[in-house]
Amino acid sequence: MHIPVLQKEVLEFLGPKPNENFIDCTIDGGGHALAILEKIKPNGKILGIDADPEVIKNLKLKIKNFEKRIVLVTDNFANLKEIVKYTKFGQANGILFDLGMSSWHLEESGRGFTFLKDEPLDMRYGANELTAEKIVNEYPREEIERILKKYGEERFAKGLARKIVQERPIKTTFQLLKIIKSSRIYSPNRVFQALRIAVNNELNNLKKVLPQAVEILESGGKIAIISFHSLEDRIVKKFFKEEFQKGTIKILTKKPITPSQEEIKNNPRSSSAKLRAAMKNV
Numbered sequence: 001m002h003i004p005v006l007q008k009e010v011l012e013f014l015g016p017k018p019n020e021n022f023i024d025c026t027i028d029g030g031g032h033a034l035a036i037l038e039k040i041k042p043n044g045k046i047l048g049i050d051a052d053p054e055v056i057k058n059l060k061l062k063i064k065n066f067e068k069r070i071v072l073v074t075d076n077f078a079n080l081k082e083i084v085k086y087t088k089f090g091q092a093n094g095i096l097f098d099l100g101m102s103s104w105h106l107e108e109s110g111r112g113f114t115f116l117k118d119e120p121l122d123m124r125y126g127a128n129e130l131t132a133e134k135i136v137n138e139y140p141r142e143e144i145e146r147i148l149k150k151y152g153e154e155r156f157a158k159g160l161a162r163k164i165v166q167e168r169p170i171k172t173t174f175q176l177l178k179i180i181k182s183s184r185i186y187s188p189n190r191v192f193q194a195l196r197i198a199v200n201n202e203l204n205n206l207k208k209v210l211p212q213a214v215e216i217l218e219s220g221g222k223i224a225i226i227s228f229h230s231l232e233d234r235i236v237k238k239f240f241k242e243e244f245q246k247g248t249i250k251i252l253t254k255k256p257i258t259p260s261q262e263e264i265k266n267n268p269r270s271s272s273a274k275l276r277a278a279m280k281n282v
């Protein structure tokens, strides 16, 4: 089960009040959304978005009691303005992003997000055509090296990219793991992370959605973003700075908020989390 990360802090920054409306752009199991829903009762609504149709299907079964106050949509948050239009949701008092994959993806999706299980190399959240299998089998060596270096910050990217190309075809996580182990790389984590970010175009989606989110916020509305990768955090930091300079937002987190030692102990997945929040100027 996915344990929501920095939940107390998210609620503090978003400050949901009775009858306000919120958008959770990465709703997954609804860990954050259900806590917000409790604070915005009796009439506040949530628009919950996830790119993954299976995630939305699972959540629909879980939220039967709240159905009237949650609108669930399977879509990419990069289409946020479009989504708000076709659901007729209107302006929001707060918008949340809790980026990346969830524990469900690792533990249950069967799509090759983890090297701890032998699964096909898929790694998609949504309906995009690109898979991890396509990257490792069809991309030129230079492009694989670029992905490993940029998204995985992998020092030995060149050697590994060469090995990947030599060992083709590569169909499963365990095949890839064997290749990683035979190179000088200690942790396969970053290789898997790099492929996942590339497959799902994660950094570009984040860049696309941030200006849309600020537009959709009510004056005085808040935006909170939890990231798990330094490149994501950099995008958020830069965007906030630019919007602040334009006079659109006030930054609520001078430095990113990180989980306490206790939270990391209880939920090791939270260890790389960084939360930044801002308020749209009135």
Ligand SMILES: C[S@@+](CC[C@H](N)C(=O)[O-])C[C@H]1O[C@@H](n2cnc3c(N)ncnc32)[C@H](O)[C@@H]1O
Binding pocket: 002, 003, 004, 005, 025, 026, 027, 028, 029, 030, 031, 032, 033, 049, 050, 051, 052, 055, 075, 076, 077, 078, 098, 099, 100, 101, 102, 125, 200, 205
């Ligand atoms: C870390 S989980 C969110 C967990 C959730 N906040 C909770 O506490 O239960 C991130 C979710 O975002 C979804 N996701 C990632 N990128 C997305 C995108 N571009 N558009 C929509 N959903 C996305 C993933 O499918 C995943 O379910």
